Amino acid sequence: MKFETIQSKSEVDQLVDFFEKKILTGELKIGDKLPSERVMAQNFGVSRSVVNNGLKELARLGFIRVVPRQGNYIAKFNENGNLETFNIIINFNGGNYRPSLLKSIFHTRKLFEDDMIMECDPDTSFVKLNLFYDKFKSEVNLNKKPEMSFDFYHELAVSSGNLVYPLLILNFKSIYLTLGKWMIQSHNLKKIENLRDYVVYYLNERDFPKARDCNDKLIDFCLSELLSDY
Secondary structure, three states: OOOOOOOOOOHHHHHHHHHHHHHHOOOOOOOOEOOOHHHHHHHHOOOHHHHHHHHHHHHHOOOEEEEOOOEEEEOOHHHHOOHHHHHHHHOOOOOOOOHHHHHHHHHHHHHHHHHHHHOOOOOOOOHHHHHHHHHHHHOOOHHHHHHHHHHHHHHHHHHOOOOOHHHHHHHOHHHHHHHHHHHHHHOOHHHHHHHHHHHHHHHHOOOHHHHHHHHHHHHHHHHHHHHOOO
16 A cells, blocks of 8 residues: 655544545455554654554544454444444545445435435426526536536425425535536536436426436436446
């Protein structure tokens, strides 16, 4: 493993950030053993107390497993993490998610987006949703499209009538923006818009099963495009 020099006001925080990025991108695999604290201190150019405190924080977050007299290992953060771990994953912007984590994110997204669609009432007005989507399609500045895409899904959550889904989507906003940026700026935007056209069309037709199926196709396409980068 190649270590980078840490230069920050908070050396412990930088150490934690460094390992979070390596773990969430898959550069460090679950079960990988870390070098000794002495070796890490030398490579980072910091004191052993900085390394020790950083590893303690990573262990608290579920990223590191400490085995007495054996060393420190990358842990199964999905089993050992907590709400703070979840927030770190949501707000991560240090690179591409590891493939397994990316698949899990899209699977979760499919579950609650599909349910949002199916909870819509035939009498639901999609006027505001259509306005958001029209703005998204007419916007020429690609940097603004991820935010507009998020607004679309947040309004879909509101339209479902479920009081929790809008809050859930808000808490996932950083993921929507990050993944939206990758997709819109680096991939087949025309295909994405075409697939979402069908979602909107069937919503307006009140054919919610078909709208759900089209949304599944959209999510599957986005996932396959992002996985193709690996």
